[in-house]
Amino acid sequence: MATANNTVHGRIEQARMELTPAQMGVGLALIAALGFALLFVQEPMMHDSMHNFRHAAGITCH
């Protein structure tokens, strides 16, 4: 284990073996959805609800 995946390349290979494409897809979709919702959504209801958070995180808004 220590020798086979002790490079970045090795880790990528290992992840490719361990995960199915479906798992990767779902994972990436979840991350994208959460990240987008927290950082960039401008829809008024969502935006106003997270108003204080966006300011506290220093994320640009309105």
Place this chain on the structure above:
Amino acid sequence: MFTSYLKRGVKAGVIAGLIFGLFMALVANPLVLFADELGQVDHHAVDGHHKEGTDSAHHDSAVSMTVTNGVSIISGVLWGLLLGGVIFGIAFYFLEPAIPGTGGMKSYLLAVAGFVTVSGAPWLVLPPQPPGVEQALPTETRLILYGGMMVAGALVCLLAGFVFGRLRDANGRIIAAIIAVLPFGLLVILAVLSPVNSVESSLPPELTAGLTGMIVFGQALLWLLLAGAHARLHRRQTDRQASEIMTSHTDATATAD
């Protein structure tokens, strides 16, 4: 192996996120609300002859204050969870061999890189603003700038790590570290070249400075918590693995005897 890394990152994220949520509830929510109200009062005082209500549309929230406070706290927790999962779960899994240092040091270095990527680099162009500030650039442009600087920040951090890794063996740690800092100058160049976002605020400068300080402190605290929790969890796991190897080793020698 990937799952155990991801789990550890998410755990660190939950710990840091909960504390950041507490920070949201106790410090950020009341302060932002105070600044919001103060800004509005000043706004009305300046445009006193305007009709009441029509002018304050900018900050008449679509939702009640309780909702804003509640959702903001939850968002804070989710923010920690997201950063923990993505940076300390996924990114750490892939980059661990390339991050300089040993043990917990890697977590803290990754936290610095994460802070630069998610907050530091974008803040060079768009510094954190208190509520009620009029900004020159339209929101769309600012979102693109913010996102673009996040990408630039991530690339610069990767470049710095790559440069350090290349130079370490030939030139020693200190020279490698000094040269690895240079790529961060690229961010400053980008920030100088990007369009200027002039701001207009009716808040007193002391309050603005205090709010900016709170924002920077809050994010730095979040990354410190993430790194601390992650380093601790990582060490615990390595200790456990080491002790398992030890016991299996001693078992083997015992049976061999």
